[in-house]
Amino acid sequence: MQQPIDTDISSFLLLDIARLLRLEFERRVGDAALGITPGEARTLANVARFGPLRQNDLANLTGLGAMSITSVLDSLETAGMVRRSVDPKDRRAKLVRVTDKAAPLLAELKAIGDDVKAVTRGDISADDWGAFRRMLKTARDNHLAARRSKRATGDVCA
Known part of the structure; x- marks a missing residue:
């Protein structure tokens, strides 16, 4: 199943x-x-x-x-x-x-x-909300860096 x-x-x-x-x-x-x-x-x-x-x-x-x-x-x-x-x-x-x-x-x-x-x-605390935002930014930046890297090697279209 x-x-x-x-x-x-x-x-x-x-x-x-x-x-x-x-x-x-x-x-x-x-x-x-x-x-x-x-x-x-x-x-x-x-x-x-x-x-x-x-x-x-x-x-x-x-x-x-x-x-x-x-x-x-x-x-x-x-x-x-x-x-x-x-x-x-x-x-x-x-x-x-x-x-x-x-x-x-x-x-x-x-x-x-x-x-x-x-x-x-x-009711998410200010500290937790700040940490959440920082993690989201890091995740976004990870994707952007991977896209730039692939573009540089010709693996994906811009």
Whole structure:
């Protein structure tokens, strides 16, 4: 008889937490009636976090396809929240950056994110929460280092 899958392994737990965080964030963005969709909020937050960045890199970060990210960016640009410009390193590529007009909305998104984090943290002590965050960062950095190493040897695509 085949063993059932252990749903408490770290990868399943991380995926569950990520899914629940996203659902809660998106629900709160919708409830806040900020004038943007949850997808636009995620996109704007990623541009603010990493920007300026190429439009295709933003698509990878958000998990949206090229057509979808273009539509989201069109809406954000029309609202004056982001600006696209030609990448000086590659004139075929577009760089996306937030505008000053986005600052109040980003502050509201940060408050929503802080509330979601508080739900996630619950009654976990500050020390344990700090240790948890450090371990997550180390795990992320391990994956990024492995990807860089494989790219350097030609084992994976960028």
